[in-house]
Amino acid sequence: MELRASTLWMSGFGSEEAQAEFAIILERAIAGDVSAFEQILLRYERRVLSVSWRLLGKQEDAQDAAQEVFLRAFRYLHRFDRRRPFEPWLMKMTVNVCHDLSKKRREHPRETVDPDFVRSASDPHGDLHSEEQKQMLRRALQELPEKERAAIVLRDIEGLSTAEVAEALGSSEPTVRSQISNARVKIRKMLRRGIV
Amino acid sequence: MKCRYSENDIALFVEGDLEPAKAAELEVHLVTCEACRELEADVRESQTVLKSFRQEMVSSAALSFVRNRVLEEVSKTPVRPVWGRWVYALAGAMFVAVVSAGVILHSGKTTKAPLLGEGGEAAPSNNIPVLLAGADGVVGSSDSLEPTTPSAPSKVASRRLLNGRSHPSFTKEGNISEPTPSETPKELVVKLLTDDPNVVIYWLVDQKNGGAL
Numbered sequence: 335m336e337l338r339a340s341t342l343w344m345s346g347f348g349s350e351e352a353q354a355e356f357a358i359i360l361e362r363a364i365a366g367d368v369s370a371f372e373q374i375l376l377r378y379e380r381r382v383l384s385v386s387w388r389l390l391g392k393q394e395d396a397q398d399a400a401q402e403v404f405l406r407a408f409r410y411l412h413r414f415d416r417r418r419p420f421e422p423w424l425m426k427m428t429v430n431v432c433h434d435l436s437k438k439r440r441e442h443p444r445e446t447v448d449p450d451f452v453r454s455a456s457d458p459h460g461d462l463h464s465e466e467q468k469q470m471l472r473r474a475l476q477e478l479p480e481k482e483r484a485a486i487v488l489r490d491i492e493g494l495s496t497a498e499v500a501e502a503l504g505s506s507e508p509t510v511r512s513q514i515s516n517a518r519v520k521i522r523k524m525l526r527r528g529i530v
Numbered sequence: 531m532k533c534r535y536s537e538n539d540i541a542l543f544v545e546g547d548l549e550p551a552k553a554a555e556l557e558v559h560l561v562t563c564e565a566c567r568e569l570e571a572d573v574r575e576s577q578t579v580l581k582s583f584r585q586e587m588v589s590s591a592a593l594s595f596v597r598n599r600v601l602e603e604v605s606k607t608p609v610r611p612v613w614g615r616w617v618y619a620l621a622g623a624m625f626v627a628v629v630s631a632g633v634i635l636h637s638g639k640t641t642k643a644p645l646l647g648e649g650g651e652a653a654p655s656n657n658i659p660v661l662l663a664g665a666d667g668v669v670g671s672s673d674s675l676e677p678t679t680p681s682a683p684s685k686v687a688s689r690r691l692l693n694g695r696s697h698p699s700f701t702k703e704g705n706i707s708e709p710t711p712s713e714t715p716k717e718l719v720v721k722l723l724t725d726d727p728n729v730v731i732y733w734l735v736d737q738k739n740g741g742a743l
Contacts, residue, residue, distance in 0.1 A: 368604055372597075379597055383588045397596050404600040408607065471579050489545075491583045496547060511547055518541035522576040 360420065364411045371411075375404055378421070381492065382428050388487040389432040391476050395439065402431045418501075425494070425502035429484050436480070467525070474524040478517050481505075485513035486521075533566055535559060540566060544573045637724055 356377075362370035382403050387396035406427055414423055475483055481503065488499045489510070500510045535556055542548040543556050560567050720733035 368601070371604060372601060375597055375600060379593050380588055383593060383596060384586075387588065388583075393592070397592065400596045401599050401603075404596075405603055408600075408604050467579050468582065471576070471583075486580070490577065490580050493584065511542060512538070514545075514547065515538035515541040518544075518573055518577065519537045521580065522541070522573050525576050525579070526572060 356420070357416070360416065371408055378424055382424065385425065385428050385487060385492060386432055388475065388491060389429070389484060390436060395435055399428070399431050399435050403428045406431065419498070422498045422501035425488060425498070426504060429502060433480065470525055470528065471521065474521045477524065478520060482513045482517040485510050486517040489514050533559065533563055535566060537569060540569050541573050544570060544577055633725055
């Protein structure tokens with residue numbers, strides 16, 4: 335059985351009870367309750383920071399982006415359509431903020447791993463892959479076009495469904511399928527050649 | 531790759547993203563096509579490495595750093611109540627209503643004033659010529675200056691009542707001419723000023739009949 339840390343961490347959000355509870359928290363946060371917003375922050379901070387890091391490649395940029403995402407979320411929470419799921423809305427904001435930030439930085443991202451920033455969960459499967467392989471894959475990810483990178487990060491690393499990725503990227507599902515298939519093929523080729 | 535299945539099909543197949551019907555066909559094809567099987571194994575391998583990233587967790591220190599900065603900023607932001615927008619809309623509507631009511635009441639008072647003149651009789655409304663000035667302060671066409679009521683004279687002489695000075699008269703051609711002292715005004719023009727500078731109401735008073743309208 336494959337361990338999916340982020341998905342496991344998100345488990346429990348899907349039940350009706352949890353959704354109802356979250357809806358109440360959301361209402362309070364929209365009304366300006368900072369403690370309710372803090373609960374939303376605690377629930378999504380890991381995912382937002384992780385996605386930002388995957389998209390931008392730098393710890394400092396990722397932290398700036400995550401901060402901006404939550405500040406924007408707080409500012410525009412009243413605009414959120416409560417009939418829709420919250421997470422794709424937040425992911426869309428994350429992708430947009432990262433896009434804006436990478437345009438500002440104007441330099442090609444190079445994912446760097448600071449041991450203080452990320453740590454591997456105790457997963458026996460994780461040890462099967464050498465650090466060299468992972469480094470190559472990190473670089474391969476950064477070589478991908480922005481849209482493809484965002485699609486594959488959300489779909490294959492964060493474990494969102496194709497529909498959720500489409501919602502987050504503001505694209506259609508066929509477009510997302512095309513982006514992720516292109517990205518997978520390119521990554522496979524890059525790893526095979528051992529380049530990047 | 532010379533098969534009818536592309537690399538992209540296989541890349542979607544390995545993660546279950548391919549349409550079910552096509553996936554079933556591809557599954558059958560993989561049994562017989564070695565090249566496709568190799569490609570599938572390759573993609574699965576790279577996907578496994580990619581998914582190993584799911585085990586990488588952002589450290590708690592990095593999270594709390596971001597959290598503290600966000601909460602610090604958020605606590606500085608003034609709380610905007612949900613009903614804030616409605617209060618502004620309501621206040622705007624009330625302001626418009628009050629101003630409108632004021633204008634209506636004021637114009638009602640000013641139009642009633644001439645009716646309290648000598649005789650005390652209310653003038654029939656069809657005998658009251660009302661001239662409206664345009665937005666630029668210039669009265670419209672000269673034809674519009676000429677009252678259409680049967681009792682109205684063709685030439686209008688006017689006088690400003692408030693200060694007793696003579697008032698320029700409007701000729702039929704639309705020119706303004708100062709009245710000569712020898713002119714005896716047959717009619718008096720009452721100029722009513724409203725709050726709206728673009729609206730000026732003129733009353734023509736027939737002085738032959740002792741000011742009765």
